[in-house]
Amino acid sequence: MVVLGPNRYGKAETRVVQVTRHGDAHRVKDLNVSTTLSGDMTEVHLSGDNSAVLPTDTQKNTVYAFAKKHGIGAIEDFALLLARHFVGTQPAVRHARVAIEEYTWERNGSNGHSFVRAGRETRTCVAHVDGSGERVVSGLRGLVVMNTTNSEFRGFASDEYTTLTETRDRILATEVAASWRHAYFPTYWDKSHETARWALLAAFADTYSLSLQQTLYAMGSRVLAECPEICEVRLSLPNKHHFEVDLSHFGLDNDGEIFFAADRPYGLIEGTVLREDAPDAGPAWE
Amino acid sequence: MVVLGPNRYGKAETRVVQVTRHGDAHRVKDLNVSTTLSGDMTEVHLSGDNSAVLPTDTQKNTVYAFAKKHGIGAIEDFALLLARHFVGTQPAVRHARVAIEEYTWERNGSNGHSFVRAGRETRTCVAHVDGSGERVVSGLRGLVVMNTTNSEFRGFASDEYTTLTETRDRILATEVAASWRHAYFPTYWDKSHETARWALLAAFADTYSLSLQQTLYAMGSRVLAECPEICEVRLSLPNKHHFEVDLSHFGLDNDGEIFFAADRPYGLIEGTVLREDAPDAGPAWE
Amino acid sequence: MVVLGPNRYGKAETRVVQVTRHGDAHRVKDLNVSTTLSGDMTEVHLSGDNSAVLPTDTQKNTVYAFAKKHGIGAIEDFALLLARHFVGTQPAVRHARVAIEEYTWERNGSNGHSFVRAGRETRTCVAHVDGSGERVVSGLRGLVVMNTTNSEFRGFASDEYTTLTETRDRILATEVAASWRHAYFPTYWDKSHETARWALLAAFADTYSLSLQQTLYAMGSRVLAECPEICEVRLSLPNKHHFEVDLSHFGLDNDGEIFFAADRPYGLIEGTVLREDAPDAGPAWE
Amino acid sequence: MVVLGPNRYGKAETRVVQVTRHGDAHRVKDLNVSTTLSGDMTEVHLSGDNSAVLPTDTQKNTVYAFAKKHGIGAIEDFALLLARHFVGTQPAVRHARVAIEEYTWERNGSNGHSFVRAGRETRTCVAHVDGSGERVVSGLRGLVVMNTTNSEFRGFASDEYTTLTETRDRILATEVAASWRHAYFPTYWDKSHETARWALLAAFADTYSLSLQQTLYAMGSRVLAECPEICEVRLSLPNKHHFEVDLSHFGLDNDGEIFFAADRPYGLIEGTVLREDAPDAGPAWE
Incomplete structure (x- = not known):
């Protein structure tokens, strides 16, 4: 049937x-x-x-x-x-x-x-x-950001297919797609949006990053810290890889100066940060 | 917290x-x-x-x-x-x-x-x-199809903002994005895909359409009829509008011959057809 | 002034x-x-x-x-x-x-x-x-083709920035954009287009390629050989690089089997093949 | 041959x-x-x-x-x-x-x-x-601009296929693609670019437009007026149509307030403004 x-x-x-x-x-x-x-x-x-x-x-x-x-x-x-x-x-x-x-x-x-x-x-x-009521998710996408230092990636799991070496200084770049759910509607949506956007940017800039996941969590947490009306933040952060170019063939050092900005493949980190007492989402994310 | x-x-x-x-x-x-x-x-x-x-x-x-x-x-x-x-x-x-x-x-x-x-x-x-197990959803996207007749749109609801007139003959065109979930894994995935794809095309061609929703249901049902291993079909069908051009200013008739293929906005019809006894989907659609 | x-x-x-x-x-x-x-x-x-x-x-x-x-x-x-x-x-x-x-x-x-x-x-x-008259350029674009063998790249110029190694067997893939100018108008445009398209495909398949430039010339020449009404062919052929993946870290050979299909950068080969007695192009290519 | x-x-x-x-x-x-x-x-x-x-x-x-x-x-x-x-x-x-x-x-x-x-x-x-020397063309693309008034379109040619009515007030929107050729190289390229860009924006804002062609010419002229090192400006300006929506069916006026931003087709205006004594372009535009 x-x-x-x-x-x-x-x-x-x-x-x-x-x-x-x-x-x-x-x-x-x-x-x-x-x-x-x-x-x-x-x-x-x-x-x-x-x-x-x-x-x-x-x-x-x-x-x-x-x-x-x-x-x-x-x-x-x-x-x-x-x-x-x-x-x-x-x-x-x-x-x-x-x-x-x-x-x-x-x-x-x-x-x-x-x-x-x-x-x-x-x-x-x-x-x-x-x-069942009214629900609003606000957000932004296409916000491209980059930190040229204060980003490491070390101590990761490895197996027989792992060739990546650890780094204590890399470029961290992403294109932020963020959505946030409201526990209650703010008086001024524009002001709320402006504050949330500012929190995302500030957390990205301020976080000394050991992984993009850590940065993601910092960004989501900052939005919740700044915006009481927001109860849940979802982030999708592609890791826009910038690979240091090997210039040794040409007798040149490359100490974090010249990078190849790659297209594909790319890392993709997705996560949710929310208040423990967030109301039920219902169909909000559909 | x-x-x-x-x-x-x-x-x-x-x-x-x-x-x-x-x-x-x-x-x-x-x-x-x-x-x-x-x-x-x-x-x-x-x-x-x-x-x-x-x-x-x-x-x-x-x-x-x-x-x-x-x-x-x-x-x-x-x-x-x-x-x-x-x-x-x-x-x-x-x-x-x-x-x-x-x-x-x-x-x-x-x-x-x-x-x-x-x-x-x-x-x-x-x-x-x-x-909890293994789940597979197969599908296709980018399959662009068009019927040049056998499509009506009449008897719809209307309100003060309705200006659309009824039609007994229109172009029906869409770009099929289809996914289907398996109740059990087929012996040959390629054969299963080929049959499901054929069912989608055949149902689109064969259905005398009173609405794109009806065509959607016919397409999903046909897949289920042809493929016992498939238990649920999800379809996303943009209505790629082809508007008959008014040529009366130029002293010309236009009886379903000359159309403007529009980009935006477009209708978007999404729906699911499934077996009543389909097993729980679990995370299959995530 | x-x-x-x-x-x-x-x-x-x-x-x-x-x-x-x-x-x-x-x-x-x-x-x-x-x-x-x-x-x-x-x-x-x-x-x-x-x-x-x-x-x-x-x-x-x-x-x-x-x-x-x-x-x-x-x-x-x-x-x-x-x-x-x-x-x-x-x-x-x-x-x-x-x-x-x-x-x-x-x-x-x-x-x-x-x-x-x-x-x-x-x-x-x-x-x-x-x-000054009437001119017609016909063509096609988006024709993606690939040869999985019969393509070399050796004996090239080199300088201090050259690190590429020679190869006697590589994938040759491109997305053909071709335009051709007519010395006179054919009786049947559709037939002429079909023949030119066939010539492009046949020459791509048949040429043992020492360089994409050589393939380009072979493709243009073949069109001219098959279509007397055509006097000039212009081709733009991106070299869609397929790089053999180094699997030696995993104890695996890779003898021309597993490739990474790269996006950017890509080689871009552009060239013209024409009859010596082709009439003046006038504005045909503008 | x-x-x-x-x-x-x-x-x-x-x-x-x-x-x-x-x-x-x-x-x-x-x-x-x-x-x-x-x-x-x-x-x-x-x-x-x-x-x-x-x-x-x-x-x-x-x-x-x-x-x-x-x-x-x-x-x-x-x-x-x-x-x-x-x-x-x-x-x-x-x-x-x-x-x-x-x-x-x-x-x-x-x-x-x-x-x-x-x-x-x-x-x-x-x-x-x-x-033969060195030539530089500088430019920009993707600069999207809009004037919400001070744009007319009247007094145009017409024939049996003309149905457009004259307007004394329309939205004028375009996405500027501009390139400019240098008669001599400026001391500071960045400063030159900044001035040319500013001239384009200022001329777009300041021109009371009777046609997009007129605006194009004003934009090119302004660049030449502000930048002595530039001898030729080429502009490609798509007319991004904003059509006033007919709201009369709903008992509503629409006096230049609500517009439909269309995708295709679009007008495309291309033109060159240059100094009479501009040096030969050679291959600069190729």
């Missing part, structure tokens, strides 16, 4: 840009919104009866209409607004997930209407709304 | 190519292998003590050494071999996850040593080995 | 899909069209006077309208049709360049309306039309 | 990172270097005789050795150093082209050894050295 298991559908990557004009000083919000709904959707799978299916085209329209009606503030607020709307107005929709990426722009000069894309990283959030 | 939650680490994207020479008739296996270990790793996170950490560099070496010692047959077998090795030889490693992508090559001419990359799609697998 | 130099403008990447219905047997043409115009465009640059500027939006509309009015046959014919139209109807447009990429689909089963993207490679063409 | 036409070869994308340690204050240079040589290379193409071919592996080694021996200052200086070396030491090499991309890092905190990738854009240069 074959049955339908977990399923969901939605509109992915609706690109919405809002320009707000306060006299000559404009403001730009630039988002990529993905809405995903689930609920009483057995019939559409089994017989193609679409009566429970709000079209993904309608979901896209709703993003644009809500941007106009409600404006776009913090992406977490906009995600919650959309998720509540779908659950609250569509009888068949039991659960809404809204994921948003935000691209940031900085002012180009002082005329108030010219901007340059900051490009450092992407701010992210995922909001879940269903009968 | 802050604690360490779920964590894992490994070497991602080790690119290994094996050439087997049977006289003049060579054979090529071209893989991208990612190994991920977890277990008693608290100390490395908390204090940077690496004594439980088998370096990711060693994991990479193991992939190459095993390719030589054992050869590469079906990727599922190679993934299991590696996963068992790590769990079986490293005391601190409780769980190994090995994910492999395979790129296929076809013969270029008849000389036996010239090949052309097939490129249609990527074959995938993920093997998990831990104290 | 500052002046305007060479300039051009157009609409890039108009994605058009045409479905032709011959009873139950449908046919799909899937193109990416980029149109580029130039001519008397000084004023728009200097003063913003757009009176000579046919909007890029109009160019896009023309692509769709022409797909309907004239159908899409060989991409070279469609490119010429569009280029002639812009030069012939817009007084300020002196030169039109139309570049087309074609993605091929194969039948999925036998129902006549289901297709699977072939994905092996992209077929390309660029047509130029101006007062 | 078939002959060899223009050809060149080299090592593409050698990734070199140099760390300089001034006490606790480290400095990072992060480059992607591509070297390309040409000269007396007929034999290698015709017969596979490699005696004139300096291996691309040696070119890679040279990049790393030179980074150590000479350090990396401005990328233009490093490119010239490498190009002169190859032409000056290899008898068969008549021409060297060295292209470099630079990725910039900013300090992360104040410890002197932690960095965060700036990511705004990539700085570029191409140096050519041969018997």
Whole structure:
């Protein structure tokens, strides 16, 4: 007997840009919104009866209409607004997930209407709304960082396939993908995001690293120390290897100066740091 | 009180190519292998003590050494071999996850040593080995398919933001990403993969579609019908919209002939089809 | 004194899909069209006077309208049709360049309306039309090929920075990007493309290679030998290095069996093979 | 009679990172270097005789050795150093082209050894050295800018395929790819680059735009006005369309507030601004 298991559908990557004009000083919000709904959707799978299916085209329209009606503030607020709307107005929709990426722009000069894309990283959030409540995970990705010293890698396990030598000084570089779950919603999402981001950067810079795992734990812990509203941090840290080039063939020393930045393979360290009393995550990470 | 939650680490994207020479008739296996270990790793996170950490560099070496010692047959077998090795030889490693992508090559001419990359799609697998047993998920991604008729979308739910009109004839196009879990391991992984792939293609072609969800369910069901060893299928199907271009401004009809292939946004339909008596998935999908 | 130099403008990447219905047997043409115009465009640059500027939006509309009015046959014919139209109807447009990429689909089963993207490679063409005549360059890219033997690299120049050792047997792999210019237009573009593609593949397979440059020349020569209508071939061949992995640390031989497929850096070999009496290229390669 | 036409070869994308340690204050240079040589290379193409071919592996080694021996200052200086070396030491090499991309890092905190990738854009240069002299083109790409007002598009040419309506207020957004040729080499490449970059941004912000072509010309002119050492500027400006969303179906106005950021197709405006007395470009742009 074959049955339908977990399923969901939605509109992915609706690109919405809002320009707000306060006299000559404009403001730009630039988002990529993905809405995903689930609920009483057995019939559409089994017989193609679409009566429970709000079209993904309608979901896209709703993003644009809500941007106009409600404006776009913090992406977490906009995600919650959309998720509540779908659950609250569509009888068949039991659960809404809204994921948003935000691209940031900085002012180009002082005329108030010219901007340059900051490009450092992407701010992210995922909001879940269903009968069990509301959950928000915030985060960022594409934050590339490097320490040129204060990183060792020694005392590791080894077997017959181990050829790596120990090092007391290496480059440690990674591209941070971080997500954090909230125990309660902060008054100001932007301020919370800024603090968490700062904590990640500060912990990366300050940690004398014996392993990337140790750095990961330090980064997650620092976010929790700085942000009482956050109860869990998940980090995915590729170890972007920088190999010291052997220049001895050319009669040259290379004492931690010239490196080859490799693409693949790469180490990948993933981990979670959380408060012991963190509330149940529910579907927050889905 | 802050604690360490779920964590894992490994070497991602080790690119290994094996050439087997049977006289003049060579054979090529071209893989991208990612190994991920977890277990008693608290100390490395908390204090940077690496004594439980088998370096990711060693994991990479193991992939190459095993390719030589054992050869590469079906990727599922190679993934299991590696996963068992790590769990079986490293005391601190409780769980190994090995994910492999395979790129296929076809013969270029008849000389036996010239090949052309097939490129249609990527074959995938993920093997998990831990104290609870062994699990394998196989799959594929990048399989792009299109039906130019026999697809409707009507009778959907609507609200104040709905502007989409019903259609009785549209292009249905998607890029199939499919994974399937095994209730038991087949004798021949390659044969099983071939049958599952054929079932996906046949169901896509044969289904008169009232919704992409219906097509998804038909595709998953067909795999289960054809492959007794498979107990669960997960599909992620982006709806690659092809919009009929309005040519009326130019005095031209457009009766399902000229389409604009859009990039973003796109619908995204995800779902699971499984046997009612499927065994517990455990960590298979992680 | 500052002046305007060479300039051009157009609409890039108009994605058009045409479905032709011959009873139950449908046919799909899937193109990416980029149109580029130039001519008397000084004023728009200097003063913003757009009176000579046919909007890029109009160019896009023309692509769709022409797909309907004239159908899409060989991409070279469609490119010429569009280029002639812009030069012939817009007084300020002196030169039109139309570049087309074609993605091929194969039948999925036998129902006549289901297709699977072939994905092996992209077929390309660029047509130029101006007062000096019409020129067409055809080509392909993304054709990935590999020889597992019959490739040496020895007897090369060396200096104090040379550490590479000679080899009498290596993997030779590349991703072919090829373009070819026509001395005259063939009766059947599709047939000409098929022959040129076959010549590239055959020459790659048949050449015992002492260097990738030699293989390049053999490939270009073969196209010219097989296709009298073609007068010049340009090839760009990245040397996709496959390095033999040193397994001696593990007590294992590796006699041309296990390779690491590297990403970067890569060799890049570019060259032209042409008939001595090839007509002047004019703007064909721009 | 078939002959060899223009050809060149080299090592593409050698990734070199140099760390300089001034006490606790480290400095990072992060480059992607591509070297390309040409000269007396007929034999290698015709017969596979490699005696004139300096291996691309040696070119890679040279990049790393030179980074150590000479350090990396401005990328233009490093490119010239490498190009002169190859032409000056290899008898068969008549021409060297060295292209470099630079990725910039900013300090992360104040410890002197932690960095965060700036990511705004990539700085570029191409140096050519041969018997006719030395030429340097500098530039940047990936600089994404947007004006939210002061952009019109009216008075354009139209034909039967024109449906675009005129606008007096639109978003103007582009991703700047700019290259500039030097009439003479500046004393400080970094200062010259900074000034040219500033000129591009300032001209984009300051220009009340009647067309993207006009903005392009203003940007190029401004660079020439600010940088006497620069004699020619080439710009490639995709028109990243932001379409006002029609919200009237939902009873909502949209007066330049809510936009859909489209991917494809896009306008593409390319042009050159140069001094009337610019010296001959020779191979500078190849």
